[in-house]
Amino acid sequence: MDLDRTRPLWRQIAAEIIRRIKSGTYPPGSRVPSTLEIAQEFGVVNATAAKAMRHVREQG
Incomplete structure (x- = not known):
């Protein structure tokens, strides 16, 4: 993942973790x-x- 220095890093990392969960990289x-x-x-x-992880947890 290439980080975009114009957006908060924690948001980008959270989005990547959520993407990995949804894609099955981290299955239930x-x-x-x-x-x-x-x-x-x-x-x-x-x-x-x-x-970032706190945000992931808050998103469910």
């Missing part, structure tokens, strides 16, 4: 990566990854 009942794993994958600080 599977484990979604931890905040630390997401931070490492996307090269962001833990707070950004945590905000």
Whole structure:
């Protein structure tokens, strides 16, 4: 995923995680990566990854 520096990173990461859930990359009942794993994958600080994951949870 190429990050767009004009949009908040947490929103882009959240959108990517939601896309992966919908596409079956993370099927029902599977484990979604931890905040630390997401931070490492996307090269962001833990707070950004945590905000993205909070948004994913809020979206259901």
